[in-house]
Amino acid sequence: MLDRNKNRALTGVHFMNGDCACAEGALMAGCTFFAGYPITPATEIAERMAQRLPSVGGIFIQMEDEIASMNAILGAAWAGAKSMTATSGPGFSLMMENLGLGLVTETPCVLVDVQRGGPSTGLPTSVGQADMMQARWGSHGDYEIIALAPESPQECFDLAIKAFELSEKYRMPVLIMMDEVIGHMNEKVIIPEASTVKPYPRRLPTVPPDQYLPYHPGTDGIAEMAIAGQGYAVHVTGLTHNEKGYPEINSRAQAEMVQRIVQKIRLNTKQIIMLEEDQLENAEIVVVSYGISARIAQLSIQQARNEGIKVGLLRLITVWPFPEEYVQNLAAKVKGLIVPEINMGQMVREVERCSHGKTQVIGVSHPGGGLHTPEMILDAIRRAKE
Amino acid sequence: MTEPSVSENVVPQKQPTHPMDSWLRQDRLPHIWCPGCGIGIAFSATIAAIKESDFPREKISIVSGIGCSSRAAGYLNIDSFHTTHGRAIPFATGLKLANPDLKVFLFAGDGDLFSIGGNHFIHAARRNMDLTIICINNYIYGMTGGQFSPGTPMGAMSSTSPYGNQDTPFNLPHLAEAAGAAFVARWTTAHVRQLKKAISTAFQKRGFTFVEVISPCPTVYGRRNKQPFGIQMMKTLLETSQINHNARGHEWDILLDKPVVLGNFIDRERETFVERQKAFQEHMETYLSEKEIKGGTYGD
Ligand SMILES: Cc1ncc(C[n+]2csc(CCOP(=O)(O)OP(=O)(O)O)c2C)c(N)n1
Ligand code: SF4
Ligand SMILES: [Mg+2]
Numbered sequence: 001m002l003d004r005n006k007n008r009a010l011t012g013v014h015f016m017n018g019d020c021a022c023a024e025g026a027l028m029a030g031c032t033f034f035a036g037y038p039i040t041p042a043t044e045i046a047e048r049m050a051q052r053l054p055s056v057g058g059i060f061i062q063m064e065d066e067i068a069s070m071n072a073i074l075g076a077a078w079a080g081a082k083s084m085t086a087t088s089g090p091g092f093s094l095m096m097e098n099l100g101l102g103l104v105t106e107t108p109c110v111l112v113d114v115q116r117g118g119p120s121t122g123l124p125t126s127v128g129q130a131d132m133m134q135a136r137w138g139s140h141g142d143y144e145i146i147a148l149a150p151e152s153p154q155e156c157f158d159l160a161i162k163a164f165e166l167s168e169k170y171r172m173p174v175l176i177m178m179d180e181v182i183g184h185m186n187e188k189v190i191i192p193e194a195s196t197v198k199p200y201p202r203r204l205p206t207v208p209p210d211q212y213l214p215y216h217p218g219t220d221g222i223a224e225m226a227i228a229g230q231g232y233a234v235h236v237t238g239l240t241h242n243e244k245g246y247p248e249i250n251s252r253a254q255a256e257m258v259q260r261i262v263q264k265i266r267l268n269t270k271q272i273i274m275l276e277e278d279q280l281e282n283a284e285i286v287v288v289s290y291g292i293s294a295r296i297a298q299l300s301i302q303q304a305r306n307e308g309i310k311v312g313l314l315r316l317i318t319v320w321p322f323p324e325e326y327v328q329n330l331a332a333k334v335k336g337l338i339v340p341e342i343n344m345g346q347m348v349r350e351v352e353r354c355s356h357g358k359t360q361v362i363g364v365s366h367p368g369g370g371l372h373t374p375e376m377i378l379d380a381i382r383r384a385k386e
Numbered sequence: 387m388t389e390p391s392v393s394e395n396v397v398p399q400k401q402p403t404h405p406m407d408s409w410l411r412q413d414r415l416p417h418i419w420c421p422g423c424g425i426g427i428a429f430s431a432t433i434a435a436i437k438e439s440d441f442p443r444e445k446i447s448i449v450s451g452i453g454c455s456s457r458a459a460g461y462l463n464i465d466s467f468h469t470t471h472g473r474a475i476p477f478a479t480g481l482k483l484a485n486p487d488l489k490v491f492l493f494a495g496d497g498d499l500f501s502i503g504g505n506h507f508i509h510a511a512r513r514n515m516d517l518t519i520i521c522i523n524n525y526i527y528g529m530t531g532g533q534f535s536p537g538t539p540m541g542a543m544s545s546t547s548p549y550g551n552q553d554t555p556f557n558l559p560h561l562a563e564a565a566g567a568a569f570v571a572r573w574t575t576a577h578v579r580q581l582k583k584a585i586s587t588a589f590q591k592r593g594f595t596f597v598e599v600i601s602p603c604p605t606v607y608g609r610r611n612k613q614p615f616g617i618q619m620m621k622t623l624l625e626t627s628q629i630n631h632n633a634r635g636h637e638w639d640i641l642l643d644k645p646v647v648l649g650n651f652i653d654r655e656r657e658t659f660v661e662r663q664k665a666f667q668e669h670m671e672t673y674l675s676e677k678e679i680k681g682g683t684y685g686d
Binding site (some may be wrong): 001002007032033035054055057059061063064065067068069070071072073074075076077078079080081083097098100101227228229230231232233234235236237238239244246247 | 411413414444445447449452459460463464465466467468469470473475476477478479480481482483484485487488505506509663666667670671674675
């Protein structure tokens with residue numbers, strides 16, 4: 001007999017790339033459904049899931065495109081599964097429409113974007129971080145999103161588990177914004193025993209069908225979710241809907257629904273946001289970065305410290321929701337914020353916005369296809385010092 | 387003379403119940419469909435077919451896309467998913483695969499299933515995905531006000547073909563057959579008994595089953611094509627259609643000056659996706675039990 005629960009975990013110390021580690025994290029979190037469409041540099045996630053899902057009794061399906069993949073994981077979630085898809089820029093664009101469906105129907109699932117250079121087909125095999133704003137605003141209409149950015153294969157594993165937890169907790173799709181270098185980099189990944197990570201449970205209805213309201217928020221702002229086949233006769237629609245899930249086409253229903261899906265994140269940012277602080281205690285200058293760029297920055301910081309510049313690192317593990325308050329307070333204390341990222345300036349806009357002009361914000365952009373050299377970031381640190 | 391009070395005049399009477407009442411979300415009525423629209427007829431034929439089936443009600447899910455036809459999902463009192471335009475099939479695919487005990491069926495329009503969702507349709511048919519598809523072909527994009535669709539016959543008027551449609555429509559049964567559907571039928575809303583029976587067969591049969599329902603849309607199709615009333619359109623459907631179960635391929639083409647051929651065209655056995663998946667899982671159960679699942683197995 002297959003021990004499906006035990007097989008969630010490939011317990012041991014591995015030399016593994018970020019894509020595979022992400023897939024392993026998903027399995028550990030209890031993911032039993034993967035739908036995807038091949039695309040570099042995310043394909044290894046699909047391949048890994050195709051190989052591993054049978055051992056946990058899960059389903060792998062290769063769909064006809066990314067639109068179908070996104071919809072399939074939503075359908076699977078409504079049948080009770082923890083579901084995931086993974087893609088890169090071109091596929092991420094195709095998923096935007098039904099990411100919106102997932103958000104408005106409050107469907108837990110996980111979507112991974114292993115970023116490559118864009119726009120369009122761009123640089124299929126090399127790195128980019130230029131989908132960060134698409135992650136925030138890519139689907140039409142108003143919403144809040146949760147997006148995590150790992151900086152190592154180990155963190156791909158850890159954050160995949162976290163992403164599933166957040167998706168169930170807040171009843172919504174959660175994004176993992178990787179990049180090609182992290183996805184393809186091989187490093188040590190430690191996978192614990194299955195018993196150490198319990199799959200985060202679905203918040204199923206605690207009331208009988210006649211009292212159940214699929215979009216009636218509990219005290220924490222999140223509604224219980226019925227799944228198909230349990231006699232709840234649940235109605236799920238992408239139209240603006242009321243607590244019962246029924247379409248209601250007026251501005252009052254719109255206000256209630258939109259405010260709720262926005263507020264459930266805004267009111268919980270403190271619990272959601274994860275940051276890594278390095279040498280911030282006496283820092284005059286702080287590098288704010290994420291993913292592979294934050295790793296490069298560590299070297300620049302070391303060199304700057306050797307030169308006697310007091311510089312630290314704020315690494316965004318959660319990129320969305322953005323740590324507004326934190327950055328606002330930080331800006332009031334430091335001489336400059338340096339934002340290296342592999343795009344022409346995306347998260348730097350958030351840093352600028354939240355700084356309210358209290359400090360200088362220097363973006364260090366890179367159009368993609370390669371990484372910053374530590375010197376590029378070091379130069380910016382030196383400029384901020386002057 | 388004093389006016390009779392309301393309470394004297396209006397005797398509160400309990401409405402007699404209809405056998406289908408419990409299948410409808412009463413609190414969502416009245417529905418949005420126009421007088422003379424065929425969707426309601428196809429919808430009640432569908433409910434009648436479901437009622438006849440052996441599936442327990444709580445195990446049946448309806449999935450739809452966007453359009454007048456797709457609104458059906460909002461009226462049926464079972465698990466119901468009204469998704470985005472064209473995406474009902476992949477959503478239903480995920481739903482079915484994650485819980486194969488569910489009976490999942492679709493109810494959507496010609497535009498939804500064959501224009502924006504056409505790719506999903508052929509791939510689900512290719513896989514023989516265990517889904518029943520009921521397509522309301524009203525020859526038009528109804529919901530958006532009557533633009534031509536992949537179901538609009540050549541030469542027909544629509545708001546975006548004001549001089550007559552230059553496009554050729556899909557031959558839906560031919561497409562479904564070629565793509566791999568296990569059951570393919572076409573009826574009209576003027577053939578309610580045959581339609582109900584076909585839906586019933588499609589519902590009970592394993593695999594990917596497809597019923598095309600030619601349905602009048604007087605409001606935005608008929609009006610522009612000299613048939614502004616539903617009843618007229620129904621009469622035309624009766625008079626200009628031919629039942630021929632043995633017709634094949636291009637005989638199913640829809641042309642304005644030719645009778646529409648109806649029937650239960652294709653009924654064949656193919657292993658379904660869920661059946662293959664089950665066999666695969668059983669195989670893997672033995673295969674993997676003999677292997678130790680650890681790092682080395684996966685070529686790290
Ligand atoms: C992505 C997207 N494009 C366009 C629309 C607008 N739209 C809504 S319904 C519809 C056509 C519906 O036609 P059909 O599927 O034939 O259904 P009917 O209304 O005729 O029953 C269109 C184009 C949409 N909702 N979403
Ligand atoms: S517009 Fe046409 S298809 Fe839509 S409800 Fe009216 S008659 Fe029916
Ligand atoms: Mg139509």
